[in-house]
Amino acid sequence: xxxxxxxxxxxxxxxxxxDRQREADQRYAANLEREAAELTIEVKQLRLRTDVAAxxxxxxxxxxxxxxxxxxxxxxxxxxxxxxxxxxxxxxxGFTRLFDLTEGEVEQLNAALQGTRARVDEALPPAQRVRVxxxxxVIELPAFSAGDGIRDQLLDEFRAILGDARYxxxxxxxxxxxxxxxxxxxxxxxxxxxxxRIPDGRPDGPGFRLMDGRVAAGGxxxxxxxxxxxPTALPAPYAWLAPLLSPLxxxxxxxxxxxxxxxxxx
Numbered sequence: 001x002x003x004x005x006x007x008x009x010x011x012x013x014x015x016x017x018x019d020r021q022r023e024a025d026q027r028y029a030a031n032l033e034r035e036a037a038e039l040t041i042e043v044k045q046l047r048l049r050t051d052v053a054a055x056x057x058x059x060x061x062x063x064x065x066x067x068x069x070x071x072x073x074x075x076x077x078x079x080x081x082x083x084x085x086x087x088x089x090x091x092x093x094g095f096t097r098l099f100d101l102t103e104g105e106v107e108q109l110n111a112a113l114q115g116t117r118a119r120v121d122e123a124l125p126p127a128q129r130v131r132v133x134x135x136x137x138v139i140e141l142p143a144f145s146a147g148d149g150i151r152d153q154l155l156d157e158f159r160a161i162l163g164d165a166r167y168x169x170x171x172x173x174x175x176x177x178x179x180x181x182x183x184x185x186x187x188x189x190x191x192x193x194x195x196x197r198i199p200d201g202r203p204d205g206p207g208f209r210l211m212d213g214r215v216a217a218g219g220x221x222x223x224x225x226x227x228x229x230x231p232t233a234l235p236a237p238y239a240w241l242a243p244l245l246s247p248l249x250x251x252x253x254x255x256x257x258x259x260x261x262x263x264x265x266x
Contacts, residue, residue, distance in 0.1 A: 083098065083099075083170065085179055089117060090110050091110060105162075109161055116150060116154045121237060123147060128141065130244050130247075135197065135254035137245065137248060138194050139244055140190070141190060147186030189214045191212060193210060193238075196209050208228055211223050
């Protein structure tokens with residue numbers, strides 16, 4: 001009997017030892033996964049810095065007349081010159097002409113904007129609430145802090161491609177504001193997206209109107225308007241909304257107004 005008890009005790013000890021070993025192995029594997037993820041991020045950041053530096057070295061000089069104008073804008077901070085640098089996710093034709101951008105620079109800037117769009121969309125937090133009110137589908141999104149680093153990375157790329165003179169002129173002409181608008185403020189404030197039906201016979205109808213509103217810390221609001229006809233083929237950068245739009249089926253035309261009242265920014 002004593003022998004059987006000893007054997008059972010020994011077996012239990014071996015099981016416990018095996019459990020502890022498995023737990024240790026799992027912790028070790030988790031640490032390896034975390035270290036691999038951190039190393040992947042570091043490699044991506046290093047590649048980005050290398051690419052930006054290479055672009056800065058390879059950037060051709062701009063025309064003297066354009067350079068003189070941009071230096072004057074930068075130094076005197078001419079209030080009557082405003083530049084919309086980004087329209088529909090790409091650098092604008094006006095920005096291209098005024099800043100004497102080469103075809104290669106336009107391609108580089110657009111690539112940077114496209115990469116930023118993907119990073120912003122990936123960083124978006126889940127919607128806080130989705131509701132139907134007065135003929136509107138209302139989607140509320142919270143602010144998020146990850147956008148700060150994404151914005152800094154994009155501006156570093158713009159500075160490397162444009163050079164100091166043109167980047168200074170971009171700042172002086174409030175061109176950075178158009179970049180912020182293009183990416184919905186990079187998560188600096190909460191957003192309230194409303195979608196309503198446009199009846200047949202109305203301008204842009206039949207279809208849907210999307211209003212993407214932001215509320216700044218001081219309470220002022222701004223909104224971006226987009227129209228579309230097919231909820232399953234939303235325009236960029238709103239494709240991620242598709243799973244939330246089942247209420248659009250049978251949605252009546254608007255019967256009232258929606259107050260822009262998302263929570264305050266971060």
